Amino acid sequence: MTPSELRTYLRQRGQASLVDLVARFDTDPEVVRDVLGYWQRKGRIQEAAAGCGKTCSNCNNGPVVFYQWQE
Template sequence: MILSDIRQYLLQRGHASLSDIATHFDSNPDAVRGMLETWIRKGKVRKRLANSDCGSSCCQCDAAAVEIYEWIDAQKVASEHPLPLPTFCKH
């Protein structure tokens, strides 16, 4: 897995959870997070949470599943609306 692989994955999907990315590349979520931080610093990716409560107040959602990363299209900025909740979240 290299930075361009993550770029291509996010470009194809628009956004993905940390756990989805880590599973796709058969990698540790912390290693993926570190690579995503490089794209964030370059202004190409932004980190979002599926819901501000998930992963913090209910403590039932896997933090890697609600940690969403999205590619920022230089020509069209993604909307500021929250991404849909993971299907397993009861909130």
């Protein structure tokens, strides 16, 4: 996975979680975090937390972090 591949993917989707990115690029989470960090330092990716999407309020996993591309 290159920085430009990650950029293209996030531009197309708008946002993705770390789990989504690891699965999409079939790579180690640390590699994905490194590339995300590259774009975050440039101000092109922003983190956004979201709940699990269910209304039961029994979620013990806490919020999921999504990475959003910033134009």
